[in-house]
Amino acid sequence: MKAIYILWFRQIKRYSRSKARIIGSLGQPLLFLVALGFGFGPIYTKAGGGNYIQFLAPGIIAMSILFTATFAGIEVLWDRQFGFLKEILVAPVSRVEIMIGRTLGGATVAVVQGVIVFCLSLIIGFHPTNLTLLPLALLYMGLIAIMFTALGTAIACVIEDMQGFQLIINFLIMPTFFLSGALFPMESLPKAVRFIAAINPLAYGVDALRGILVHGAHLGLITDFTVLTSAAVAIMVLGSYLFSRMQV
Amino acid sequence: MPDADSSTIISVTDLTKTFDGITAVDHITFSVKAGEIFAFLGPNGAGKSTTIKMLTTLLHPTGGTISMGGHDPADSPHKVRRTFGIVFQDPSLDEELTAYENMEYHGILYNVQKDKRRQRTKELLTIVELWDRRDDLVKNFSGGMKRRLEIARGLLHHPSILFLDEPTLGLDPQTRNLIWNYIRELNKSEGVTVFFTTHYMEEAERVAERIAIIDQGKIVIQGTPDELKSRTKSASLEDAFIGLTGRNIRTEEPSSLDRLRVRRKFFRKPGR
Numbered sequence: 001m002k003a004i005y006i007l008w009f010r011q012i013k014r015y016s017r018s019k020a021r022i023i024g025s026l027g028q029p030l031l032f033l034v035a036l037g038f039g040f041g042p043i044y045t046k047a048g049g050g051n052y053i054q055f056l057a058p059g060i061i062a063m064s065i066l067f068t069a070t071f072a073g074i075e076v077l078w079d080r081q082f083g084f085l086k087e088i089l090v091a092p093v094s095r096v097e098i099m100i101g102r103t104l105g106g107a108t109v110a111v112v113q114g115v116i117v118f119c120l121s122l123i124i125g126f127h128p129t130n131l132t133l134l135p136l137a138l139l140y141m142g143l144i145a146i147m148f149t150a151l152g153t154a155i156a157c158v159i160e161d162m163q164g165f166q167l168i169i170n171f172l173i174m175p176t177f178f179l180s181g182a183l184f185p186m187e188s189l190p191k192a193v194r195f196i197a198a199i200n201p202l203a204y205g206v207d208a209l210r211g212i213l214v215h216g217a218h219l220g221l222i223t224d225f226t227v228l229t230s231a232a233v234a235i236m237v238l239g240s241y242l243f244s245r246m247q248v
Numbered sequence: 249m250p251d252a253d254s255s256t257i258i259s260v261t262d263l264t265k266t267f268d269g270i271t272a273v274d275h276i277t278f279s280v281k282a283g284e285i286f287a288f289l290g291p292n293g294a295g296k297s298t299t300i301k302m303l304t305t306l307l308h309p310t311g312g313t314i315s316m317g318g319h320d321p322a323d324s325p326h327k328v329r330r331t332f333g334i335v336f337q338d339p340s341l342d343e344e345l346t347a348y349e350n351m352e353y354h355g356i357l358y359n360v361q362k363d364k365r366r367q368r369t370k371e372l373l374t375i376v377e378l379w380d381r382r383d384d385l386v387k388n389f390s391g392g393m394k395r396r397l398e399i400a401r402g403l404l405h406h407p408s409i410l411f412l413d414e415p416t417l418g419l420d421p422q423t424r425n426l427i428w429n430y431i432r433e434l435n436k437s438e439g440v441t442v443f444f445t446t447h448y449m450e451e452a453e454r455v456a457e458r459i460a461i462i463d464q465g466k467i468v469i470q471g472t473p474d475e476l477k478s479r480t481k482s483a484s485l486e487d488a489f490i491g492l493t494g495r496n497i498r499t500e501e502p503s504s505l506d507r508l509r510v511r512r513k514f515f516r517k518p519g520r
């Protein structure tokens with residue numbers, strides 16, 4: 001337990017000391033919010049979709065969590081390069097604890113980013129319909145963050161070089177993002193594409209956030225919760241195994 | 249099979265490690281008694297670090313058996329990890345944290361109680377002369393300061409076996425003396441078994457009770473310094489080494505080559 005706590009705390013400490021990271025990773029979501037929000041807004045409204053910012057904001061919050069969380073895996077590679085990974089691996093700590101500690105650390109950072117993006121979206125004109133549901137939104141943000149941090153961390157256990165890691169992550173992240181319903185509704189898409197959305201965990205996260213912040217979820221919060229949680233648990237199990245196989 | 253009496257704490261039989269084609273460690277057999285100071289002496293690339301990594305669960309052997317305090321690292325890595333502390337040859341600190349935080353986090357990972365952790369941290373940081381710099385980020389430390397911090401950290405949780413992989417590389421002579429005196433004292437007072445690697449003959453001879461000379465993955469001879477000298481009919485360990493391997497190992501003091509070597513490690517690609 002203490003090991004999980006200290007691995008988590010270490011990542012929070014490192015994050016809070018790196019102002020560049022905090023500010024740098026806000027650029028992209030802000031750009032998406034402003035450019036897409038104001039750019040496509042009028043077309044979306046004309047097509048009878050309503051206020052586009054209302055539709056877009058939950059998707060961009062999910063996006064910023066997706067990006068921050070998956071890329072958090074790269075910290076394993078930094079630790080490998082700077083040698084601290086050896087210190088963690090020889091410690092009498094179960095590999096499950098290592099996986100959980102690292103995942104929670106990265107996920108917390110991702111949720112913080114998500115909350116900052118949420119606040120930015122308020123400035124741009126997003127109106128959550130029910131502010132009392134914010135804690136629930138936070139829960140789902142946490143689930144998205146945990147699932148994707150675990151994924152990034154597990155991948156970092158296998159891919160040992162930075163460029164390779166970034167390539168793979170980009171390769172995974174882009175379709176995950178575009179086919180999640182974050183930018184446009186998935187209902188009108190061809191069946192084949194909708195199938196991809198059905199196996200895309202982020203689609204469930206976006207659905208839940210939109211449901212909570214704006215109006216009822218299509219897939220249902222329970223389904224969203226179940227899918228995100230089972231995916232997260234499965235990847236954590238895999239990650240723990242990969243940590244136990246790791247050699248440095 | 250090395251004698252497996254109760255005083256044997258590390259026992260290694262036919263241990264082998266190959267990295268795609270290269271045999272780094274080649275069927276070595278040796279044992280270390282509880283409470284002794286044991287040295288691996290050998291030139292660059294001899295297989296010293298690879299052996300330590302296998303003993304400390306960081307690498308999986310290709311062949312052979314290991315027993316660490318009665319446990320096999322392959323079957324019960326967790327039990328093995330409880331038994332030792334280690335100072336790696338390559339850097340292993342979190343440079344974005346302060347010296348104190350590095351100690352504190354280590355103590356928590358090893359489940360050292362808060363009071364003990366604080367007290368021991370102060371004691372150790374004072375010995376390595378870093379107590380006044382405890383709140384500085386490690387990335388602002390010099391190479392020698394980082395080394396001293398790593399040594400302090402490796403001792404924090406009172407391990408029963410202490411692995412030191414070229415611990416004094418890059419340290420000035422005074423600090424080297426200070427550290428070795430402290431480690432010997434610790435060995436006497438707490439009975440810590442010390443396993444260190446070095447390529448400084450005089451260090452091995454002065455500090456170690458028993459030495460194994462390793463070259464190209466093989467142990468060429470092992471015994472007390474006196475035994476090694478008498479068995480090779482040499483006046484010094486240096487002559488013994490030349491006699492056994494046909495080569496010189498290197499000079500006693502850290503040379504500019506050492507410093508180059510340390511630097512090279514930083515630029516080595518991760519994973520290799």
Ligand SMILES: Nc1ncnc2c1ncn2[C@@H]1O[C@H](COP(=O)(O)OP(=O)(O)OP(=O)(O)O)[C@@H](O)[C@H]1O
Nearest residue numbers: 267272290291292293294295296297298299337520
């Ligand atoms: N991860 C690895 N992949 C491939 N080869 C490796 C790896 N680690 C070590 N080797 C090789 O194994 C051999 C032994 O290396 P090792 O690091 O154990 O030597 P050493 O005795 O510690 O030397 P030094 O005094 O330079 O530290 C070398 O030939 C080295 O190139």
Ligand SMILES: [Mg+2]
Nearest residue numbers: 296297298337
């Ligand atoms: Mg070495």
